[in-house]
Amino acid sequence: xxxxxxxxxxxxxxxxxxxxxxxxxxxxxxxxxxxxxxxxxxxxxxxxxxxxxxxxxxxxxxxxxxxxxxxxxxxxxxxxxxxxxxxxxxxxxxxxxxxxxxxxxxxxxxxxxxxxxxxxxxxxxxxxxxxxxxxxxxxxxxxxxxxxxxxxxxxxxxxxxxxxxxxxxxxxxxxxxxxxxxxxxxxxxxxxxxxxxxxxxxxxxxxxxxxxxxxxxxxxxxxxxxxxxxxxxxxxxxxxxxxxxxxxxxxxxxxxxxxxxxxxxxxxxxxxxxxxxxxxxxxxxx
Amino acid sequence: xxxxxxxxxxxxxxxxxxxxxxxxxxxxxxxxxxxxxxxxxxxxxxxxxxxxxxxxxxxxxxxxxxxxxxxxxxxxxxxxxxxxxxxxxxxxxxxxxxxxxxxxxxxxxxxxxxxxxxxxxxxxxxxxxxxxxxxxxxxxxxxxxxxxxxxxxxxxxxxxxxxxxxxxxxxxxxxxxxxxxxxxxxxxxxxxxxxxxxxxxxxxxxxxxxxxxxxxxxxxxxxxxxxxxxxxxxxxxxxxxxxxxxxxxxxxxxxxxxxxxxxxxxxxxxxxxxxxxxxxxxxxxxxxxxxxxxxxxxxxxxxxxxxxxxxxxxxxxxxxxxxxxxxxxxxxxxxxxxxxxxxxxxxxxxxxxxxxxxxxxxxxxxxxxxxxxxxxxxxxxxxxxxxxxxxxxxxxxxxxxxxxxxxxxxxxxxxxxxxxxxxxxxxxxxxxxxxxxxxxxxxxxxxxxxxxxxxxxxxx
Numbered sequence: 001x002x003x004x005x006x007x008x009x010x011x012x013x014x015x016x017x018x019x020x021x022x023x024x025x026x027x028x029x030x031x032x033x034x035x036x037x038x039x040x041x042x043x044x045x046x047x048x049x050x051x052x053x054x055x056x057x058x059x060x061x062x063x064x065x066x067x068x069x070x071x072x073x074x075x076x077x078x079x080x081x082x083x084x085x086x087x088x089x090x091x092x093x094x095x096x097x098x099x100x101x102x103x104x105x106x107x108x109x110x111x112x113x114x115x116x117x118x119x120x121x122x123x124x125x126x127x128x129x130x131x132x133x134x135x136x137x138x139x140x141x142x143x144x145x146x147x148x149x150x151x152x153x154x155x156x157x158x159x160x161x162x163x164x165x166x167x168x169x170x171x172x173x174x175x176x177x178x179x180x181x182x183x184x185x186x187x188x189x190x191x192x193x194x195x196x197x198x199x200x201x202x203x204x205x206x207x208x209x210x211x212x213x214x215x216x217x218x219x220x221x222x223x224x225x226x227x228x229x230x231x232x233x234x235x236x237x238x239x240x241x242x243x244x245x246x247x248x249x250x251x252x253x254x255x256x257x258x259x260x261x262x263x264x265x266x267x268x269x270x271x272x273x274x275x276x277x278x279x280x281x282x283x284x285x286x
Numbered sequence: 287x288x289x290x291x292x293x294x295x296x297x298x299x300x301x302x303x304x305x306x307x308x309x310x311x312x313x314x315x316x317x318x319x320x321x322x323x324x325x326x327x328x329x330x331x332x333x334x335x336x337x338x339x340x341x342x343x344x345x346x347x348x349x350x351x352x353x354x355x356x357x358x359x360x361x362x363x364x365x366x367x368x369x370x371x372x373x374x375x376x377x378x379x380x381x382x383x384x385x386x387x388x389x390x391x392x393x394x395x396x397x398x399x400x401x402x403x404x405x406x407x408x409x410x411x412x413x414x415x416x417x418x419x420x421x422x423x424x425x426x427x428x429x430x431x432x433x434x435x436x437x438x439x440x441x442x443x444x445x446x447x448x449x450x451x452x453x454x455x456x457x458x459x460x461x462x463x464x465x466x467x468x469x470x471x472x473x474x475x476x477x478x479x480x481x482x483x484x485x486x487x488x489x490x491x492x493x494x495x496x497x498x499x500x501x502x503x504x505x506x507x508x509x510x511x512x513x514x515x516x517x518x519x520x521x522x523x524x525x526x527x528x529x530x531x532x533x534x535x536x537x538x539x540x541x542x543x544x545x546x547x548x549x550x551x552x553x554x555x556x557x558x559x560x561x562x563x564x565x566x567x568x569x570x571x572x573x574x575x576x577x578x579x580x581x582x583x584x585x586x587x588x589x590x591x592x593x594x595x596x597x598x599x600x601x602x603x604x605x606x607x608x609x610x611x612x613x614x615x616x617x618x619x620x621x622x623x624x625x626x627x628x629x630x631x632x633x634x635x636x637x638x639x640x641x642x643x644x645x646x647x648x649x650x651x652x653x654x655x656x657x658x659x660x661x662x663x664x665x666x667x668x669x670x671x672x673x674x675x676x677x678x679x680x681x682x683x684x685x686x687x688x689x690x691x692x693x694x695x696x697x698x699x700x701x702x703x704x705x706x707x708x709x710x711x712x713x714x715x716x717x718x719x720x721x722x723x724x725x726x727x728x729x730x731x732x733x734x735x736x737x738x739x740x741x742x743x744x745x746x
């Protein structure tokens with residue numbers, strides 16, 4: 001296994017006497033029973049063309065809780081997240097192997113219909129990306145695609161409930177027909193979350209949802225994530241370790257395409273087992 | 287001939303000036319070029335500019351004023367001209383003199399006086415050239431000496447050279463702008479002359495176009511009528527047919543190329559599509575006239591329709607094909623400018639490719655696409671060669687695409703080709719048509735550029 005190029009990280013590894021070519025299998029201290037697990041990844045490997053990005057990830061994510069992925073840039077955490085709703089299919093030359101079991105179905109299998117899969121597993125992106133349509137149409141986009149509403153009233157209701165859930169309804173009630181791009185950054189991101197939950201998914205994937213937002217908007221989103229927990233299984237990628245500590249119950253630390261350590265968030269941040277995790281969370285590299 | 291020699295002499299002097307200036311600058315600091323204000327070559331350019339620029343200016347003045355001075359000197363001695371002679375007569379005498387000067391004395395108009403004038407003319411020309419030569423050489427050498435003398439450690443040669451470059455660039459833009467103004471105003475003045483003979487209302491609202499007018503007084507012909515409505519109707523009809531072909535095909539191919547095609551297909555397909563843009567329009571023209579028009583007629587006859595051998599449909603179809611790459615490459619650009627985040631957003635909600643294109647990408651790219659289409663329309667309206675060859679000349683006022691119609695550009699060509707008298711309404715009508723056409727395409731372009739610019743602001 002060749003480590004990905006990230007010079008400073010490699011230096012630290014050498015310093016920590018860890019890069020002997022065989023990277024450890026990773027510490028996994030999360031023990032979940034069969035019915036607690038919502039997503040189960042087994043030996044997931046990703047290649048972009050010839051370049052390997054993930055080297056066999058094994059990870060069980062619990063139902064109704066928040067799991068966060070942390071790690072330095074280029075460690076493969078976003079790549080792994082995008083595997084969970086097959087978003088990597090849209091990238092040319094990207095191949096994913098292994099198994100990801102969601103509700104007893106291997107979502108990586110060719111038989112799985114990505115349209116239905118993505119209705120079940122929603123995604124929120126790094127930069128707020130509302131469509132150049134009205135706020136109403138943004139939220140109604142998913143339900144319309146999947147035919148979730150039989151008439152206008154039902155659609156209105158879905159839009160209203162979704163906006164209510166993200167706490168946006170009060171703010172935009174009078175301007176549902178104005179363009180979604182006119183909202184502030186934090187509002188846009190909440191609109192995107194409302195858009196995702198309008199199709200009634202079971203899982204929400206969030207790829208650094210706060211990295212383009214100011215601290216106040218970030219606090220609001222984090223609060224929202226906390227509220228949504230329980231109704232949805234949430235997986236969040238974040239660059240901020242504080243954020244991971246605040247919002248998640250489980251934390252997985254990725255490094256150079258490997259899962260280094262996975263455990264209860266509190267444990268990861270207070271008593272990490274792996275030297276690299278220790279190095280990363282204490283700010284020695286990354 | 288002599289001017290060529292002068293030019294080369296000046297260029298040679300400028301080149302010498304470059305090396306002299308550079309060498310002088312270097313020697314002024316004893317070879318240590320770090321002490322110079324500017325790089326050595328700037329001093330070289332500085333001397334070259336001193337040598338060349340005043341000379342260039344002299345040349346320009348010469349070419350503007352030399353003919354006028356010589357003409358007035360020559361005509362001064364011709365007794366046939368007095369204050370009452372018309373300017374057309376003066377011009378005619380002048381051209382006679384020049385003709386004698388060029389072709390010798392055994393010409394019909396060669397009276398002794400004219401021959402003398404011709405000799406005088408040739409002599410003046412010779413003197414003029416000699417003067418030019420002396421002046422040019424003097425300017426160049428004086429410039430060389432002054433430039434060279436100014437060089438020293440303190441001279442900010444780089445700043446001077448930058449200034450000269452700035453002036454050069456400014457002059458170039460002024461030339462471009464003045465040319466545009468010149469073209470537009472010539473169009474405008476000729477059109478005004480036309481409207482002096484034919485009322486504006488008749489031109490804009492008249493339904494009959496037949497610009498046959500007697501060229502000479504003894505010729506028998508009708509007065510001619512100048513109602514431009516059938517012509518603009520024809521232009522619109524053909525442009526409409528062209529857009530009906532170009533917009534769907536161009537837009538759909540752009541969507542395919544930007545959203546569906548693999549990089550390999552795209553790398554192959556796009557250049558092939560763009561070859562269409564490189565075909566000369568005259569080739570499209572005979573393709574339209576020799577292939578498409580007969581085919582349409584045969585098909586039409588098979589259905590029992592009456593199709594003219596030169597039909598609006600044939601010209602419009604081929605013009606549409608010509609515009610496809612225009613529409614497709616502009617649309618392709620704006621579609622690719624739609625941020626990937628929007629596509630991801632739609633895919634992540636379970637949107638399929640076509641749903642994403644139709645509901646997210648096209649609405650986002652619409653302003654840009656509209657701008658591109660408007661540019662394409664103004665292109666279609668101004669297109670000449672295809673319609674000249676395939677659309678016919680009869681100014682029918684019809685909406686039937688199977689009949690022959692004519693366009694503004696075709697009429698301008700036919701009005702101005704051949705021997706024409708330049709103050710008959712017939713020829714002047716071409717300028718009026720051109721003016722209207724210019725206004726229409728200008729408006730379309732301005733609107734299109736506005737729309738496109740507005741769209742750009744949004745995503746950059």
